[in-house]
Amino acid sequence: MRDRDEQDLVRALRGAADDAPEPVGDLPTAITERRRRRSRRRARAVLAAAGVLVVIGGGTAVARNVFPSGGGEGVSVTGVAADPSSPAADPSEAAGKAPEVPVNPVAEVWPEAVSIIPAKAADGWKYRPITGLSATELLLAAESSFEKAGRLEVYDTAARKSAVLAEMPAPPGVKGYFVQGVEVGTDSIAWWGETPNNRDEWADFWVVPRTGGPARQVGEVTGAQAHVERIGVTAGSVFWSVRAGGVYRMPLTGGSPEYVAGTDGLHLWSWPWAFDVANGREGEDWDRNQTKLFNLETGQTVAVNAPDGAQGLRCGPVWCFGASGDESIVQRTDGSDRRALPGLLGRMDYTPLAGGRFGFFRLSPVTGRDTEGEEIEDFRVPLAAVYDPVTGRAAGVGKRNSSGGGGIGTGTSSSPTSIIYWDEDRRQVEKCEMEDASSISAPPGAPTSTGKTEVCSTIEKGGGKELTVVNLLAVPPTE
Template sequence: MNDRDEAELIRMLARAAEAAPEPAGDLIGTIHRRRRQRTRRRVQSALAVAGVIAVIGGGTAVARGTFSNRGGEGQIVSKATSSTEGSPLFTPSPSGPPRRAVRPAAEVWPSAVFKIPAKAADGWKYRPVTGLSATELLLTAESSFEKAGRLEVYDTTAGKSTVLANMPVTDTKGYFVQGYEVGAEYIAWWGETPNNSDKWADFWVVPRSGGTPKRVGEVTGDLSRVTRIAVTSDSIVWSVTSGGIYRMPISGGAPERIEGTEGLHLLSWPLAVDFGEKEGGDAFKNQSRVVNLETRQVTEVNVPDGVENLRCGPVWCFGGWGDGALVQRLDGSDRKILQGMSAGPEAKDVGGRFGSLGSYGDGERNADGYAPVTVVYDPISDVMAGISKMDPSAGGGFGTGISSSPSSILYWDEGKKQVRECKTVDGRILPPASSGEPVPTGEGTVCSTNEVGGGKELTVVNLLAVPPTE
């Protein structure tokens, strides 16, 4: 990159940072509300802006944090924030809000936290998908960036991985797998070409016991705007952005719409909900029902006034409530507020029991200096577990498995750190602090926060391994 190109890049990033509104407390929730899954071009733009800090004189322009869904990747959060006094967890009562420290998941659920290699023996990078059982993890092994070459099963008891299937090689330019799903008999996935204007997607299956993958078929037009998939004993099932759920026989045949699914979106088979990734939809809309596609039972959700982003699984609902998160059962019973927690669109029920929530206290640290990047909450035992940790620079990250339905896996690389690097530049290449101000003169400082290290080991939390009594 020459000096002219670098100067223009600095100007662009600084303008983006200057124009970006400050997140109001819930940084991750704000980012989540603005994201659209599986659009790598937008992801690359967000990554270009993230972490840039331009300082001229006493002025500061900041673009903080980002996360991406690279191809089919699950939630990846990179967070940078200052430490402030956080809000405690509470259940409203006359006695007031009792404080509670959040401990690392390895201390709360030691039987559910594992260390696995970040790479296979041949150097291919592992990416977690979901838990197959309390002791088995489904992984992809990437031969190159976002290109899965194998499906593997990692045995956390034996500490070794076995190959389930070799991924098929496709000649389709720009093709990326977007999400995997585990059924009783098959593991399925779908792919598309997200970097071009083609409206096209295809579906694959492989026996859960392993073998050779089979291409089920492809779809075009609106049917290719896939949001989630499921796999049954005889069909691939998927929902689309505009609403509606379709199926295609694994043995081959034309796709058909499942009757009565207008406006519905898959959650995890056989459940569907009335909220999805509809383009142009309201990100703050509350979910109002859960539909069982096998029994046709419709369960209405008790939606309290004032809640935002209410999302429900088969048993529990999580939503935003002022400066906290609301937790309740579908019928509104066992309702409580977790003050200082966030519940944006990514907050979700996992396995009918856990809630994957946002940041705790905006980076509040315990007495020993620990601050989680995010929190998993168990409403049955009223236990919270911290996921990953904020480093001394107030940065940190984690990921969730790349299964289509909510994954049972959260993971992070403890060896990876965020390092802030600064350089001195000619102030004239930076924009004025505000409209109407003169162009800066003299020298200025441009800083970026970059990730360094890591790549040897992943810490994995498999919620399927949490004992049911805890």
């Protein structure tokens, strides 16, 4: 969570968008899809179409080279009829293609997992979902301003009520402090914070009983130990991994940090598991395959059997998701039960969700091409899909608006979250203005443009009242 104004971000990113490549991006907490019209060649600086992802619930980020599949032709969405006003699709488009994974709306697949919650607390602070505490309890951060978390609340989806769990204070005398990843343990909830807009290498850790109460600062770290990427919490210690690899721990009673022997090159996934690839918040190691998981409690190592040609394989203790060529794949860690997932384009989050069971994939609205080669798009196709390898079922999540865009977020927990959410009433609107062509950046060596050209950007309107939340802890382990 960062100290920055949303409009400042949009202005800054708009300036960077001119030279950005076609987006294939990912965001661990949220994403924005946009309408692709490759046949339209007018000059534009549309944020969502120029490598910048403007998102709800997760800030703003520049797209990285994340989706290994690189796109593809649509997905079959069961129960969604083709648009009768669209030109007929070229039947040759589907020739020789494997059947795509059927995707039904999540409210039909797992109705017990879907809830509508208020987007704000009673005092007007905005809610940011973190993760599920149980099938009916959601852990939320209440923010006084953009990404400025001030307290933890628990929302009961059955009773439709929230309760304050703990305040999230800043340490005395520390300016520019922002809470980062929150982690739920068996007995405690922990989080870490930093001063992201300063150049100092500093971070601290806090803990509160899972039942609630006053938060307590565990301790502070500096230097390389402050390059925190993820944390874990046990009855006696807080653990964290750093971006360069390696795991540290500190007693909840305070004290000096201690390096955990044998964790060179390891990164926390979800306590007690660590793996041997970076957590990818900035795209590092995305295509590299994970080779193992290591249990920090027992010392057990689980080897990952990656198939030839696999890219970006990421695994929990049981299931792995990745890509092979242009297709997404799923398998068990030992390589068994390997399946291709046609139509599920590229995973939306860096690691599987909810204990390694679920995959989270992008969906395309493109259902084919007409006789002139134009893409046919159905904007009733959800933004993304959650795939359960246990049952083989896929559920569509997120709402695509009439421009093809839309926002979707994932909870901000340190471990892979169990929450996906979006604002049904929030929409993207394209705003276009005529500007001097000379003011638009051009690639090096390209001739300078003259005259006027139409420059467009996407802005978000509406929403802000309710969030649709999918809590995967409510999905039965077997069906």
